[in-house]
Amino acid sequence: LINCNENCYEFVSNQDNGLIYNEVGEFMMQYTQNSSDDCSDVILGCTNTNACNYQENATVNDGSCVYMTTFTYYEYSEWGIPQYDALGNPVMVYGPLQNPDIQCECYNNVYDDSGILYNEAGEEILEYIENSNNECNDLVLGCTNSNACNYQENASLNDGSCEYYTINTYYQVYNEWGIPLYDSQGNPVMEYGPVPNPDIQCENMDISGCTNNDALNYNEEATNDDGSCVLECDVTFENVSTITSLVSIYNVYTVNIILGSTQITSGDLVGVFYLLDGILISGGYVVYDGSNSIEIALVGDDPNTEQIEGFQQGQEIIWIVQQAETEINYLIDVETDAETFTPNTEEVVVLEEVNPTAILGCTDISACNYNEQANLNDGSCKYSEPNFDCNGNCNNDSDMDTVCDETDNCIDDMNPNQIDTDNDGVGDACDYDDGIGIDELESTRPELIKMIDVLGRTQQEHTQGTLLFYLYNNGKVEKRLK
Structure with a gap:
């Protein structure tokens, strides 16, 4: 910048008196309000011949230059002075750098209402200009990053179409000029999210995990089932007994x-x-009180201890609601920016809908609460007591006295109180020798006249598995199942 007449123009600053730059760090300039005729030779404009809007007659660069830029690493300078680290190495930053080898009329940035569009790695998205001329024949827009899954070997300019295998991790935050940000204590500003992982080649990036979408731990990104699918769990609502300093609040x-x-x-x-080693662990619960929103605290695991006390950093949070009236559990899909646990934060979660694929319930057909629609056993199966059905009725009760035949001391005689005076295992209702001597018993024992079936037909013998009525000479009738 050569200032022949400093009264003709001035730096442009914002309301905080900070100087304003364009995307490649050139100062923005403007004419002064009291510029005189002496300024007639001063023409503000773009003086960089590499810019798309180069102005041949401009004498002072006013920062209005528009460049076709690419995102890359470059040596950082301040006031035109290269910066070096403590070891004497150039300070490298990642950001937009003008590319003078590309014709400006060949392509444009892609915009939406918020401005220039970028891909997940922060690379500008570009597109051809429809009326580009023959000078653009050598320009091939595509993915030029060899670490991307869709690397295009013949591409000459990265158009932001690169698709990367990403991992969720902490990364340092840079400003729009590619300069790293630091907090007031001098610590790098870090954020947690997806970043490209150049160490993994896409053709070899089999992602191991559970590929069964009915499972509790289904991973939609998994390409290789590792046998970890959880199709059975024990849903038990418990309060957290161990508290750490890593607690997040979820509204x-x-x-x-x-x-x-x-x-x-x-x-x-x-x-x-x-989930901890395939076992479902309760991280706490609240009783819904009918209000629009409720608050629940999630306790995080202290990484400095061997014991797992709660959610680990980046661990998936599983939301389950149990209906109090039916005791049925429902796996819930949520809408949130915090699907995984981050300690010491406050988050918002919307319980959106019941998961339509993984249906919790009892999958044992012999259980009283068998759910034919359930595909994920949640440990809720309930079974009848021995000798009873699911409604509490006896499976077998010949004399209809509500005492099951398997334990009834008089199977054919109604005796709900099960009285057995002589404690011989035979109830008084059918024990004919109670209080009677042997001689008397022999003289008073009733004589069987005949046996008949349910249709009244006389039977000569009682075959196994049939029900007959025994008629005695004293008028007594016994119903017997052999």
């Missing part, structure tokens, strides 16, 4: 979620869970 909104055929109601349980 939960229900948005009238439907459980089965009814809306969530007061008394239903809203719980958070996580």
Whole structure:
């Protein structure tokens, strides 16, 4: 910048008196309000011949230059002075750098209402200009990053179409000029999210995990099933007994979620869970009180101890609601920016809908509460007591006295009180020798006249598996199942 007449123009600053730059760090300039005729030779404009809007007659660069830029690493300079680290190496930053080898009329940035569009790695998205001329024949827009899954060997300019295998991790935050940001203590500003992982080649990036979408730990990104699918669990709502200093608060909104055929109601349980070695662990719960939002605290695991006390950094949070009236559990899909646990944060979660694929319930057909629609056993199966059905009735009760035949001391005689005076295992209702001597017993024992079936037909013998009525000479009738 050569200032022949400093009264003709001035730096442009913002309301905080900070100087304003264009995308490649050139100062923005403007004419002064009291510029005189002496300024007639001063023409503000773009003086860089590499810019798309180079102005041949401009004498002072006013920062209005528009460049076709590419994102790359470059040596950082301040006030035109190269910067070096403590070891004497150039300070390298990642950001937009003008590319003078590309004709400006060949392509444009892609915009939406918020401005220039970028891909997940922060690379500008570009497109050809429809009326580009023959000078653009050598320009091939495509993915030029060899670490990307769709690397295009013949591409000459990266158009932001690169697709990367990403991992969730902490990364340092840079400003729009590619300069790293630091907090007031001098520590790098870090954020957690997806970043490209150049160490993994796409053709070899088999992602191991559970590929069964019915499983509790289904991983939609997994390409190789590693046998870790959890198709059976024990859903137990428990409060957390161990507290650490790593606690996050979740504000939960229900948005009238439907459980089965009814809306969530007061008394239903809203719980958070996580998987530890394939076992479902309760991370706490709250009782829904009917309000629009409820608050639940998630305790994080202290990485400095061997014991696992709670959610680990980056661990998936599983949301389950139990309907109090039916005791049926529902796996819930949520809408949130915090699907995985991050310690010491406050998050918002919307319980959106019941998961339509993984259906919790009892999958044992012999259980009283068998759910034919369930594909994920949640440990809720309930079984009848021995000799009883699921309604509490005897499976076998010949004399209809509500005492099951298997334990009835008089199977054919109604005796609900099971009185047995002589404690010989035969109830008084059918024990004919109670209080009678042997001689008397022989003289008073009733004589069988005949046996008949349910149709009244006389039978000569009682075959196995049939029901007959025994008629005695004293008028007594016995129903016997052999």
